[in-house]
Amino acid sequence: MADLRAIADSRPVRELAEAFAAAGHEFAIVGGPVRDALLGRSVTDLDFTTSARPEQTQRILDDLGTQTWDVGRDFGTIAAKVHGETVEITTYRAEVYRDDSRKPEVSYGDTIEGDLVRRDFTINALALMLPEMRLVDVSGGVEDLLAGRISTPGSAEASFTDDPLRMLRAARFASQLGFDVASETREAMVEFAERLDIISAERIRDELVKLLSAADPAPGLRLLVDTGLAERFLPELTALVATQDDHGRHKDVYEHSLTVLQQAIALEGERHPGEAPDTVLRLAALLHDIGKPATRRFERGGVTFHHHDIVGAKLVKKRLRALRFDNSTVKRVARLVELHLRFFGYSDQQWTDSAVRRYVRDAGEELERLHILTRADVTTRNRRKAERLEHAYDDIERRIDELAEAEELAAVRPELDGERIMAVLGVPPGPLVGRAYKYLLEVRLDEGPIGPEAAEERLREWAAKELA
Structure with missing residues (x-):
């Protein structure tokens, strides 16, 4: 007291x-x-x-x-x-x-x-x-x-029939407090899962965000999947349960996704101590592989998930919009899901400076979140492989910092703006200016800063071929 x-x-x-x-x-x-x-x-x-x-x-x-x-x-x-x-x-x-x-x-x-x-x-x-x-x-x-028990004051049946949102709150408290849900309460969650359909998408979204804000959301998420509640508002998560991943035979994509979420939260705390939970990062970590069920193929005795990053990004947009997330959150989470595979392979063949610039350009404002998500996505039990990937990502972050310091990498853009392009070529606004701008951006990404005079010369050479 x-x-x-x-x-x-x-x-x-x-x-x-x-x-x-x-x-x-x-x-x-x-x-x-x-x-x-x-x-x-x-x-x-x-x-x-x-x-x-x-x-x-x-x-x-x-x-x-x-x-x-x-x-x-x-x-x-x-x-x-x-x-x-x-x-x-x-x-x-x-x-x-x-x-x-x-x-x-x-x-x-x-x-x-x-x-x-x-x-x-x-x-x-x-x-x-x-x-x-x-x-x-x-x-x-x-x-x-x-x-350490979660139970209802009266019968769970009456409680959840009255207010189905309480079932999601049970999952949230299980994670926030580290409590177990009483067996009769859990059974009622299974029995009355369909009652969740009368709840507005906005209220469900808010409860999901609160759950993901816990220090360890995994127990609550497992409860939602096991009771059938997740199927009512996040069926893509349930679909991961039976989807074998491409790393081996010892785990499914569902368990991998929960581990990635936990590791992302740990890294988030290390890199940004004391800050509020990052909803965008946590959604991306949980949902980064939801494209795998739709892309799973059995080929030459193995399992493949070609383009699951692209498919997953589309599924994320659809699901988060259905849950009434704001447009910024939808866009950011989908972008992270789309890019989460980009790094893998760097450790086998080191990228050129051009590839590093493109990585930064494509990540944009999500670069720091992408750093965390990519590191968290390493869940292999092979210690040598895990260490190799960790060292490789240390290296790419170092190179990004070095290039950023030398080239203002976060704001990569052509060395000539639209007005200067029109002046050099003597043309009015139109599609040609846009194509010229994209060309100069590719030059900037491939070669770094070359200076305005060299950029003008390259522009004239490009235009001569383009207009020939």
């Missing part, structure tokens, strides 16, 4: 608790903050519940002189900033769900016990009543915290 007491004794929380008590209303910290404090995890968001109705809550906050705004008044929630701390305060609720919707018909409740029993999992059905510091646990949440 030490961490909970520290939270309760903080100025914003103490002031709120005293104000609600003075007005004759119950007030409590509820859900995730209580759970995380009991687990010794950091508490970043404060959620409160109260017996006060929204209009009464608003009056109390107005009397305190706090800034408030509606985040869901129809659901009884008012947000406020108290001494620099953003909080959400929700009236006790009792909810009824329709069979064809996850949106509840909300009615206000009268007791903290009634409010808690409707929540998704026992570990979230915990409240600390303030200012008296009384812990309320209506369904064995503390016991489940100690056991």
Whole structure:
């Protein structure tokens, strides 16, 4: 209770608790903050519940002189900033769900016990009543915290029928907390997987992003695949399970993809410590091989996946758009999937400077992510091969840095712009200028900087042949 007491004794929380008590209303910290404090995890968001109705809550906050705004008044929630701390305060609720919707018909409740029993999992059905510091646990949440178990306050069947999104939350908490899902809860996830179809793509997307933001998303992803939930919104991941990879016979592409995701997260932490989880990188790591099932061929006693990078990029665009990801995320993830094989082979035949420039040009803003993804994509058990690939990529990164320092590689472009091309050739804007620009870009990539005068001479030579 030490961490909970520290939270309760903080100025914003103490002031709120005293104000609600003075007005004759119950007030409590509820859900995730209580759970995380009991687990010794950091508490970043404060959620409160109260017996006060929204209009009464608003009056109390107005009397305190706090800034408030509606985040869901129809659901009884008012947000406020108290001494620099953003909080959400929700009236006790009792909810009824329709069979064809996850949106509840909300009615206000009268007791903290009634409010808690409707929540998704026992570990979230915990409240600390303030200012008296009384812990309320209506369904064995503390016991489940100690056991590392995820279960529902009532029957899992009723919980998931009411709100199917809770099934995805179970997978997220399994990864975030390292907990196991209780057998009856897991069985209900299998039975009611189809109920997920009534959930909006945006809500599913948000839960997927939260899961991928965990330190190790693999347990949650495995749960989604094993229960059939992934088939409802990410069938390409499930399709990887039975797809043997091209490295040998000891693993399937599914396990390889989870390993790549884990290794990418580790590298992300090493290279960018303290930064927020990189959703684009993690999506690319998870989905980089989804083109393999469609391209698998059995040839000469082996398995091939020719052009799975190109096919995979197209599948990624289609799936991420269906999940309502923004255009930038779709474009970036697809580009990484398309390029993830580009490096392999460098260790066998070192690239020319021209090839290195093209690698950087094609990666563009995704170069750093491509570095991480390519390194993470090495999952071979052959230590000698793994070390050879690691040294090869060390070498290509070194060469990129050297060329970048010498040539401003990140902004590779022809040494003559469109206006200068038109002036040298004496032509108006048109297709010829575009072709000339592409030619000069190839010269720049092949040979590096040659200077404006040499570029003009090369342009005249090209134009003489082009217009002959």
